Amino acid sequence: MPKFAANLTMLFTELPFMERFAAAKAAGFDAVEVLFPYDCSATDMRYQLVMNDLTLVLINTPPPNFTGGPRGFAAVPGLEERFRRDFERVLRYADVLKPRGVxxxxxxxxxxxxxxxxxxxLTWAAARAPRLTLTIEPINRIDxxxxxxxDFDLAAEVLDAVAAPNLHLQIDMYHAHRITGDALGVWARHGHRAAHIQIGGLPDRHEPLASPHLDYPAFFKRLDAEGYSGFVSGEYTPAGRTEDGLGWLKG
Known part of the structure; x- marks a missing residue:
């Protein structure tokens, strides 16, 4: 089975944020990701990671106020200084949190x-943080x-243009489906570039189970067969209590 992680921004929301680390560990996860950790104490989060023996696999670049706000600035002309200032903020959090990727x-x-x-x-960021794994992720314009x-072909073009050894593709299978209607086709064409995978049920973004759109248990076996070594993170909205829908962890 792949190495699974829990997205603590979207899972275990029945609990206060700082209690989700222990809940994820109790549910069988050894790794977690957090979308935007910047409104919380990095020291407190690091304490929860260490006490629960959890690996933090991913955080996102700011903005901190994600709901209703801008979705980043890396491609916005005229906001280069804003992007770089925010990236420096990420690095300060990363120094404490020790994420595997950004x-x-x-x-x-x-x-x-x-x-x-x-x-x-991206060229500037990759050079600024050469020891940190950086990712870019195509996101559908409906959401x-x-x-x-x-667009995944655009992402491939950008990765080739930057050509930095620490910059990779992040594939969210839910977004791949929404963008192309063929998530497995996206994996076949671009999976070799992926350093991180996120999963959610199709088409509703609930639990990642088998469906006519994507058989997740079969996909997990395919990842093993292909030697994928990165993490696979559950980034979805549970249909009920998070713990009640974690059967997918067993494949």
Whole structure:
């Protein structure tokens, strides 16, 4: 079976945030991710990670106020200084939290200038943090209108243009389905670039179970057969209590 992680921003929301670490460990997870940890004490989070013997596999670049706010700035022309200032903030949190990776959000933008800005900012970030694994993730524009990085072929072009050894693709199978209607086809074409995978049920983004759109147990076996060594994170909205829907952990 792959190495699974729990997204503590979306799972175990029945509990206060700081209690979710222990709940994830009790449920069988050895790793977690957090979308935007910046409104919490990094020291307190690190304490929870250590006390529960958990690996933090991923955090996102700011903004901290995600709900209703901008979805990043990395591809937004004219906001290069804002992006770099926010990235430095990420590095300060990363120094304490020790995440394995950081997902850089492109933000809402369009066109060739945005593409060039994205490549420039990613090149700078990869050089600024050479020992940190960085990822970019295509996100569908139905859930996130106007988001620049909404295409996997575009992501591949950007990765090739930056050509940094610490910059990789992040594939969310839910977004892959929403963007293309063929999540497995996305994996077949682009999976070799992936350093991190996120999963959610199709098409409703509940528990990642077998469905006509994607047989998750079979996908997990495929990852094992192909030698995928990264983490697979449950990033979904539970249909009920989180603990009641964790049967997918057993494949």
């Amino acid at each position: 997902h850089i959000m492109s933000g809402a933008a369009e066109g060739a200038e945005a593409r060039a800005t994205f490549i420039e900012n 996130m209108p106007g988001y620049f990085l909404d």
